[in-house]
Amino acid sequence: MSADIALNENKTKPPKKEKYYVQTIRRVLKNKLAVFGIIIIFIQVILAIFAPLLVNYGPYVQDLSQTKLGIGAEGHFLGTDNYGRDMWSRLVYGARISLIVGLAAVGIGLIGGIALGLISGYYKKLDGIIMRIVDLLFAFPGILLAMLIIAMLGTSLVNVVIAISIWSIPGCARIVRGSVLSVKKQEYILAMKSVGASDIRIIFKHILPNCTAPIIVFATMRMATAILSTAALSFLGLGAQPPTPEWGAMIAAGQDFMWDAPHMSIIPGIAIMLTVFAFNVVGDGLRDALDPNMNLDM
Amino acid sequence: MIGLIVRRFIQLLLLLLGISFLVFMSMHLAPGDPATVIGGPTATASDLEAIRKDLGLDRPVLVQYVDYLGGILHGDFGYSFQTNQSVSDAIITRFPNTLKLATASMVVAVIIGIIAGILSAMKQNSWIDISSTTFALAGVSIPNFWLGTMLILIFAVNLQWLPVGGLSSPIYTIEGMKQLILPAITLGTASAALIARMCRSAMLEVIKSDYIRTARAKGVKQKSVIWIHALRNAMIPVVTVIGINFGGLLGGTIITEQVFAINGVGRLMIDAIAARDFPVVQGTVLLVAAIFVIVNLIVDIIYAFIDPRISYD
Numbered sequence: 001m002s003a004d005i006a007l008n009e010n011k012t013k014p015p016k017k018e019k020y021y022v023q024t025i026r027r028v029l030k031n032k033l034a035v036f037g038i039i040i041i042f043i044q045v046i047l048a049i050f051a052p053l054l055v056n057y058g059p060y061v062q063d064l065s066q067t068k069l070g071i072g073a074e075g076h077f078l079g080t081d082n083y084g085r086d087m088w089s090r091l092v093y094g095a096r097i098s099l100i101v102g103l104a105a106v107g108i109g110l111i112g113g114i115a116l117g118l119i120s121g122y123y124k125k126l127d128g129i130i131m132r133i134v135d136l137l138f139a140f141p142g143i144l145l146a147m148l149i150i151a152m153l154g155t156s157l158v159n160v161v162i163a164i165s166i167w168s169i170p171g172c173a174r175i176v177r178g179s180v181l182s183v184k185k186q187e188y189i190l191a192m193k194s195v196g197a198s199d200i201r202i203i204f205k206h207i208l209p210n211c212t213a214p215i216i217v218f219a220t221m222r223m224a225t226a227i228l229s230t231a232a233l234s235f236l237g238l239g240a241q242p243p244t245p246e247w248g249a250m251i252a253a254g255q256d257f258m259w260d261a262p263h264m265s266i267i268p269g270i271a272i273m274l275t276v277f278a279f280n281v282v283g284d285g286l287r288d289a290l291d292p293n294m295n296l297d298m
Numbered sequence: 299m300i301g302l303i304v305r306r307f308i309q310l311l312l313l314l315l316g317i318s319f320l321v322f323m324s325m326h327l328a329p330g331d332p333a334t335v336i337g338g339p340t341a342t343a344s345d346l347e348a349i350r351k352d353l354g355l356d357r358p359v360l361v362q363y364v365d366y367l368g369g370i371l372h373g374d375f376g377y378s379f380q381t382n383q384s385v386s387d388a389i390i391t392r393f394p395n396t397l398k399l400a401t402a403s404m405v406v407a408v409i410i411g412i413i414a415g416i417l418s419a420m421k422q423n424s425w426i427d428i429s430s431t432t433f434a435l436a437g438v439s440i441p442n443f444w445l446g447t448m449l450i451l452i453f454a455v456n457l458q459w460l461p462v463g464g465l466s467s468p469i470y471t472i473e474g475m476k477q478l479i480l481p482a483i484t485l486g487t488a489s490a491a492l493i494a495r496m497c498r499s500a501m502l503e504v505i506k507s508d509y510i511r512t513a514r515a516k517g518v519k520q521k522s523v524i525w526i527h528a529l530r531n532a533m534i535p536v537v538t539v540i541g542i543n544f545g546g547l548l549g550g551t552i553i554t555e556q557v558f559a560i561n562g563v564g565r566l567m568i569d570a571i572a573a574r575d576f577p578v579v580q581g582t583v584l585l586v587a588a589i590f591v592i593v594n595l596i597v598d599i600i601y602a603f604i605d606p607r608i609s610y611d
Binding site for chain 1: 313316317320321324325327328329435436438439440441442443444447448450451455545546548549550552553556567568570571572574576579583586587590591
């Protein structure tokens with residue numbers, strides 16, 4: 001009898017509600033392009049982490065007797081460059097550089113952007129001045145702002161990270177501010193205020209968690225921009241310097257050998273394109289999964 | 299409308315002032331002494347002092363800024379540390395190439411983007427739509443410096459149909475047109491992709507609206523529905539994307555000029571950054587940023603003209 005009652009209770013129980021992030025992941029995984037993007041990013045992360053185990057030669061090891069070998073050459077399946085360095089090795093280590101630079105630049109940019117966006121959205125008095133600074137930074141085409149910062153700091157990969165971080169701040173600040181403005185009008189925030197909760201508690205415990213969806217999408221898409229911009233700046237000679245195995249710098253180095261060794265430019269270019277494509281489609285998928293009407297004015 | 303233009307114009311002036319201040323201060327906060335760059339490694343302390351005095355670098359920074367601003371208003375952007383050439387002259391000589399490249403790229407982007415977007419929306423889920431969407435996704439992911447390199451490899455090195463680079467011939471000559479094709483495609487592809495994407499979604503939204511259904515119910519031909527009724531409303535967000543992209547294209551010319559060895563403002567800027575030639579960096583950055591915000595203002599005004607419902611209050 002008691003077993004029957006227990007059974008009936010189980011039957012009448014409402015189905016367990018899936019957590020929000022599980023629902024989001026499920027929705028993203030329904031998007032075929034996003035899944036393709038996730039696979040590419042996963043492969044790149046594996047390459048970056050296990051780089052030393054995946055190559056037979058170091059990325060800087062030269063063999064002047066084996067220069068400009070084409071794709072499929074014995075011992076160098078992606079060929080070699082003009083110094084006889086293994087292209088596969090340089091590509092794998094390049095993946096590591098791209099991911100580290102992208103993560104660092106986007107991470108720093110997010111910290112700055114979130115802080116400014118939260119302050120601007122929450123404190124009305126500071127909103128005007130912060131948003132004017134943001135408008136000023138928006139007045140530069142992105143790559144130009146990065147170049148201005150590099151002109152100021154000098155050419156190096158670290159300075160590229162700083163430049164792309166600063167470039168990311170205004171976009172993130174604007175998105176976070178927009179979210180804060182809509183969240184802070186909610187009744188539960190007014191209730192928190194009325195019971196005397198501190199601003200810090202309200203901002204970090206109640207407002208920020210409600211702004212995460214647009215921040216995640218922004219960060220994913222920004223990774224694509226950061227990787228592309230790092231490569232572009234290195235291509236122009238303003239970022240990574242030779243012999244660093246950075247993809248943009250590798251394309252620049254290959255330009256002089258397009259006649260007899262086009263693979264030197266083709267291979268890193270495909271790597272950049274695939275990586276940027278992957279982050280873009282994952283960003284698109286996340287946006288659709290989190291909120292199809294999300295407006296990301298970057 | 300006049301109120302809007304006046305208000306936007308005042309905002310533009312303030313923004314330009316802010317840009318000039320930011321650019322000027324960035325160069326002054328940069329580590330390194332311009333006097334050392336000009337004087338070279340052999341300059342003595344007294345030589346350096348004389349150079350600083352000559353350039354007015356011994357005065358307070360704000361005085362230097364006001365002086366610089368006054369110079370800009372008279373078209374004087376200072377002199378290059380490297381060549382001692384007037385920055386204004388260097389920019390004037392090279393700007394036509396940059397403008398040619400940005401305009402040609404925009405033309406390529408608008409033509410390809412709008413046609414691809416409309417066809418894609420009209421034939422939703424067909425092979426045209428799939429190809430167009432794939433192009434749009436690939437277009438924004440391809441690094442333009444790599445695309446340029448590949449186009450050179452295919453069309454200049456292997457097929458030898460088009461020149462490798464340069465933009466020396468006048469645009470109205472066949473050679474001039476040929477020189478412009480590859481750089482314009484290189485620079486215009488990403489913008490074409492964005493325009494196609496925006497045009498497709500805008501058209502799909504408009505096509506589903508009630509007034510289009512009414513027009514169809516009244517027996518209006520499909521061509522008229524698309525080209526007369528739907529396109530104008532669908533163009534509103536597309537115009538914004540086009541305008542914003544034109545500013546972005548000016549930034550993009552910096553890279554494309556380098557790939558195709560075009561003597562434009564972008565190449566001037568990169569050479570100046572590498573040589574830490576601050577007056578040239580200041581002048582070129584200021585010019586590109588100013589054009590960017592002016593184009594955005596024009597887009598805002600066009601936007602209000604196209605759609606009278608828009609209010610900027």
